[in-house]
Amino acid sequence: MKTLLIFFIIFSSIAFASSKDYFVLSAKNSGEEIIDKEMVRNIYLGNKLFWKSGKRILPVHLKVTDSSFQAFLEEVINMDKTQFTSYWRRKLFSGRAYPPKQLERDDLIIEYVRDNTDGIGVISNIPESYPSDIKFLEIN
Numbered sequence: 001m002k003t004l005l006i007f008f009i010i011f012s013s014i015a016f017a018s019s020k021d022y023f024v025l026s027a028k029n030s031g032e033e034i035i036d037k038e039m040v041r042n043i044y045l046g047n048k049l050f051w052k053s054g055k056r057i058l059p060v061h062l063k064v065t066d067s068s069f070q071a072f073l074e075e076v077i078n079m080d081k082t083q084f085t086s087y088w089r090r091k092l093f094s095g096r097a098y099p100p101k102q103l104e105r106d107d108l109i110i111e112y113v114r115d116n117t118d119g120i121g122v123i124s125n126i127p128e129s130y131p132s133d134i135k136f137l138e139i140n
Contacts, residue, residue: 021071023126024137025110027117034138040076043120045087046097051118058119059100060112068124076139110134 024040026032031052042048043059051057062069064081073079079087088099103109106123113119114131126136 021124022068022075023123024072024120024139025113025123025134026120026137027113028133028135029117030120030135032137033135034140036140037076040120040139041078044077044100044122046091046099055118058112058116059121060103060109060119061100061122062106062109062124063102063104066124069122072122 024035039048043057044061049057061072064070064073064085070081073081073084077084091097092099101112103112106125106127109121109123110127110130113121113134117133120137
């Protein structure tokens with residue numbers, strides 16, 4: 001009976017982890033391993049602009065129409081795509097900030113973060129192989 005219970009717990013956690021709709025990545029030397037939800041939210045809303053090191057954060061994400069990014073918006077930012085777009089239109093119009101860069105595909109985001117070591121990105125899938133100089137962050 002214990003064996004069955006342990007198997008069920010392990011299988012459930014593996015199934016849950018693999019069913020995640022989005023993943024957050026950064027350069028290995030960003031100084032962040034675990035990042036809290038509030039920090040990610042502030043980065044993508046333009047309220048946190050610098051890493052602990054003092055370097056400017058360069059956020060990038062998939063198009064707002066992408067289902068993975070929409071899941072990220074709902075779970076982390078607490079907005080839907082219309083609210084997020086409106087938020088950034090108002091902020092851009094007021095001249096207070098510029099929205100995160102949007103790219104079409106996961107591989108372009110990985111390349112962007114790799115080339116911009118102060119970048120942080122949201123992608124839909126972890127590829128089978130990816131550059132050794134990027135890491136995937138755990139959001140608490």
